[in-house]
Amino acid sequence: MPSVGIxxxxxxxxxxxxxRAFFEALGWEVMLSGRTDRQTVEQGVKxxxxxxxxxxxxxxxxxxxxxxxAEYVFVPRLVCRQLRGDFYFGCPKAIALPDLVRAIFPxxxxxxxxxxxxxxxxxxxxxxxxxxxxxxxxxxxxHRAFQQAKMAEAGKLRGQxxxxxxxxxxxxxxxxREAGRGKIGVIGxxxxxxxxxxxxxxxxxxxxLEAVPVIPEVGxxxxxxxxxxxxxxxxxxxxxxxxxARKIVRDEQVDGLLLVSSFACGTAxxxxxLIRREVAxxxxxxxxxxxxxxHSGETGLRTRLEAFGELIKARx
Numbered sequence: 001m002p003s004v005g006i007x008x009x010x011x012x013x014x015x016x017x018x019x020r021a022f023f024e025a026l027g028w029e030v031m032l033s034g035r036t037d038r039q040t041v042e043q044g045v046k047x048x049x050x051x052x053x054x055x056x057x058x059x060x061x062x063x064x065x066x067x068x069x070a071e072y073v074f075v076p077r078l079v080c081r082q083l084r085g086d087f088y089f090g091c092p093k094a095i096a097l098p099d100l101v102r103a104i105f106p107x108x109x110x111x112x113x114x115x116x117x118x119x120x121x122x123x124x125x126x127x128x129x130x131x132x133x134x135x136x137x138x139x140x141x142x143h144r145a146f147q148q149a150k151m152a153e154a155g156k157l158r159g160q161x162x163x164x165x166x167x168x169x170x171x172x173x174x175x176x177r178e179a180g181r182g183k184i185g186v187i188g189x190x191x192x193x194x195x196x197x198x199x200x201x202x203x204x205x206x207x208x209l210e211a212v213p214v215i216p217e218v219g220x221x222x223x224x225x226x227x228x229x230x231x232x233x234x235x236x237x238x239x240x241x242x243x244x245a246r247k248i249v250r251d252e253q254v255d256g257l258l259l260v261s262s263f264a265c266g267t268a269x270x271x272x273x274l275i276r277r278e279v280a281x282x283x284x285x286x287x288x289x290x291x292x293x294x295h296s297g298e299t300g301l302r303t304r305l306e307a308f309g310e311l312i313k314a315r316x
Contacts, residue, residue: 186203192261206258245280257285262293
């Protein structure tokens, strides 16, 4: 059976269920890369230009491994989605991923399988059909695979909630919610928060502080509602962060907010400041921003979290 490799990073945490169902419906084996480890990071750092963020470097490290295992490696180009008649864009660096991968692996260009999602110019299904045609599939079979993938994704959302962590069911974290424990809201892209190597075990450390990490699950309706506020911010996945922060402050009565970002992220300074002004300050909550890169250390992170935990306890 022919195979397609998918990196366990970036927006796989949102869309892996759909992508896997689509390729499997086409009759292809899907190979998911392994969890991030030190070797993945080191390989990605060697391959990537220095100005890229850690998650993109990790992605490149995983692509390098997949090229040794699978016939094709899937590299999506998530350009733009539409909400309430306006267009919201993906991360600028992520939009360029197929070009970046082809430039870094010039001998492997024919094995890079690109998907373009750009609702300014085409329906999502058209992008998937073009992707399937690159594998030699006809339009009718691609259409059926797309419909099956939609059903798989809908079933996943109904059965287990909308958390991006549900894309990898065996690894879903058990975030215990025990009465009497404080709650710390964790706002960050899933590929940072749920990747234990990148985040240095952040969620585990929070639990060791005798607090519960609360991660928002944001659905389409909440994104549409956030888009309706008319703010001049047109980044799709960043809109999700703002909606999530607003949601857990409203519904979960958290004691503080942790904003999780990566160094060299171009959108984080803007979005984090919006969350600080519009959510944390208005709610009177303490907020701590954590920036991760390949040089981050567990000891420094633990020290900052412990100080934040003491601040929260002092405010109760």
